[in-house]
Amino acid sequence: MDIEQTRFNMVVQQIRPWYVLDDNVLDLLYKLKREEFVPAESRTAAFVDMEIPLGHGQVMLTPKMEARIVQELHINPTDKILEVxxxxxxxxxxxxxxxxxxxSVEIIxxxxxxxxxxxxxxxxxxxTLEQGDAARGWPQHAPYDAIVLTASTPALPEAxxxxxxxxxxxxxxxxxDPVMEAILITCVAPGQFTSTTLFETSTAPLINALQPARFTF
Incomplete structure (x- = not known):
């Protein structure tokens, strides 16, 4: 298998059609070798449009999702970032x-x-990698310039x-399931936010994710 040709195909066939057009993001996908972060037993699937199991019920997001997230966050060189x-x-x-x-906070x-x-x-x-449960917030190093949740949450904590x-x-x-939305929330001023729905998708929830209020009769 020609690794670089396969990587090129991934970018052209999966990622660019998913509206990832920022050249800086695309260049990063060539620079940072995704297959070197994939578990050895799944390495042949490193460029496939699928979530790759990591064990413990967790997965790597699809390549196009990873790229789209990085693009949508519009990260600046001075940004302090929280990854859940x-x-x-x-x-x-x-x-x-x-x-x-x-x-970056990991519970497992x-x-x-x-x-x-x-x-x-x-x-x-x-x-800075930290072990802990950040499903409902991680204020230890706040405020942040960018925050990304790498799994879904049924309800989004205001934290x-x-x-x-x-x-x-x-x-x-x-x-x-069956309705999940990827959203981007921007703090436009202290205590003021805008929210944009980007696309519909589906992925596993964070461990201990916040649940929506349920009506009981």
Whole structure:
């Protein structure tokens, strides 16, 4: 298999058709080798349009989703970023290449160790990996310029948007099957936010994600 041709095909056939047209983001996909963050047993699927199992019920998002998230967040070189769910560390690495520092929180110790190993192997040092449950917020290093939830949440805790700097952006997938929406929330001024629905999708929820209020009779 010609790895670079396969990577090119992934970008041209999967990612660009999904409205990822920012050359800086596309260049990053060539620079940061996705297959080196994929579990060894799944490496042949590194460029396939599918979620790759990481164990413990967790997955890597599809390549087009990863790229779209990075594009939608419009990350600046001075941005302080919160990532909820480190996984294999690939999204962490993409964010770290674009921003100043990433605080990435992983609830599963084995995945935190995997992300640490992968990031160290690539010499990525502007990341602080922390173990904990950030499904309902992680105010320890707030305020942030960008926040990304790498799994869905049935209801979105207000703690996330309240942890944004003015001008800060939050990406989250909100809802439950069969209806989930990827949304981008922007803090336009202290305590004031706008929300844009980007697309419909479906992915597994965060562990301990906030549930919507249920009516009881």
């Amino acid at each position: 769910g480190s996984g294999s560390g690939y999204m962490t690495a993409l964010l770290a290449q674009r921003g100043e520092h990433v605080y 110790p084995e995945l935190k160790a995997l992300a640490e190993k992968n990031l160290q192997a690539h010499g990525i040092t502007n990341v 996330f948007q309240n942890s944004l700097n003015p001008g800060g952006r939050l990406f989250a997938i909100v809802g439950e």
